[in-house]
Amino acid sequence: MTRVIGLMSGTSVDGIDAALVDIFGTDLDIKIELIAGETYPYPPEIRERILEVCQGKAISMVELANLDDAIAYSFASAAINIQIGHQQATLIGSHGQTVYHRPLTEKGEGKLGYSLQIGRGTLINHLTGITTINNFRAADIAAGGQGAPLVPRINAALLSDDSEARCIQNIGGIGNITYIPVRGGDWLSKIRGWDTGPGNSLLDLAVEHLTDKAKTYDEDGNWASTGNPCFDLVEQWLSQEYFHLPPPKSTGRELFGVDYLHQCIKDAESFKLNSADFLATLTELTAASIVNSYRNFLPQMPQRVFLCGGGSRNLYLKHRLQHLLGTIPVSTTDEVGLSADFFEAIAFAVLAYWRHLDCPGNLPAATGAMREVLLGNVWDGVMV
Known part of the structure; x- marks a missing residue:
């Protein structure tokens, strides 16, 4: 059994869904038990900033870096809070916040889709001390897929x-x-x-x-x-x-x-x-x-x-x-038996678990990728 935190904020930018789950088994033969689920709203100013960026408002690199950090702090806070009163997790799967998605619409040499999720995993790892996996869409895109859907x-x-x-x-x-x-x-x-x-x-x-x-x-x-x-x-x-x-x-x-x-x-x-x-x-x-x-x-x-x-x-x-x-x-x-409210947060916990076990996470028939691939970047530095 591995205890994993799944973190997700979707297109609606309602807030961060956090799911604390126990996962048993391997690859497709897994079972999950939801220990706790909670939604943590973004601070209003961060939500407003995210929505502005999603709607195409231009920002400087300094502003983008600051927003990247602010989202990571919010995600890390959600990960810390969801564990209160429970045995601690050993792994975090963080989807991050999508701010831009340009799917692949025409296959050909030199053509790939693009998808950007911010809320950097290295900072979440640093703040929580828990191995963190994020940036799940990039590997599927590199294999010629849409990077979505990953569920x-x-x-x-x-x-x-x-x-x-x-x-x-x-x-x-x-x-x-x-x-x-x-x-x-x-x-x-x-x-x-x-x-x-x-x-x-x-x-x-x-x-x-x-x-x-x-x-x-x-x-x-x-x-x-x-x-x-x-x-x-x-x-x-x-x-x-x-x-x-x-x-x-x-x-x-x-x-x-x-x-x-x-x-x-x-x-x-x-x-x-x-x-x-x-x-x-x-x-x-x-x-x-x-x-x-x-x-x-x-x-x-x-x-x-x-x-x-x-x-x-x-x-x-x-x-x-x-x-x-x-x-x-x-x-x-x-x-x-699967929470409709926290299903996507649970999904990213599972994707992190699979990455931890070196199991592929995408399904080429759904994303259009050329092959199954491992999804996510792993951050396991020591908190200072």
Whole structure:
């Protein structure tokens, strides 16, 4: 057994999800036990700075270095706090904070994608005294992959089934899917995964816009649930090129961010939607883009869908997904013993564990990489 801390902050920049887990076994034959999970909000000034950088605001190298350190301090603090009252961990897996993601869209000589996560692992190691692994996406990108999504191999290890084909749908700021066929034979080569498009990103930005930042999200989807989606507008938005690109593919705020929201607001003007209608329509876009993605790119529809991530708590979004999927049951990973709230933090704990054991962490069928590779840079200096 190895006790590992997983640290994750996603596209929504809500804060740092920390998971303290015990991991047993090796490679795909692993089991995990969640000891503690907690979300630690960023200090408001750091969150604001991150969002500015993600939205393309220019900063100096000095400012970038300072932000890199500030995020590392926040991550280290989360790692220290999650252990209070528990046996200490021997390993940290830190995703860091993505501030820029440019996926590989055209394969060819001299072409690679690019993805930048800051919150440097060497400082987290220095502050905690715990071996820290970070920069998980770089090796997959170096092997010709998208660097995302990285959760499919974890999903295969923890959520595959001997009799049921499943989709694991993470809904963070961006949505991503893992399709897992029935376990057996060459099932691993048939797993598929990609970013489906916006998850909570446009919804959260819209709530901030509509409330002048008094609110940052629509709790349980309650506001959106009082509105009526404009299906003509959803169809218009679904014509966006990304939704029609075949996998492997990945995306982020660079596409589904503030500029995209402003275009959505402009598109909605002629439909004279009230605020609730607009939120309901954006929710429908997320739901429809997910389901259309299944229908267009999966070898077959799944027998069950499990949700995880913050969007799994949006009851209105979950209702719309269930409506669009018909008789295919939609539930959360909580129902199979894996925390929906801390699933991605758990995933990066597993990736760190695999790196520690020299096990590959990517799944080429999902990322488009040429081969399986070890993921992450290892920092194991001594705290001073």
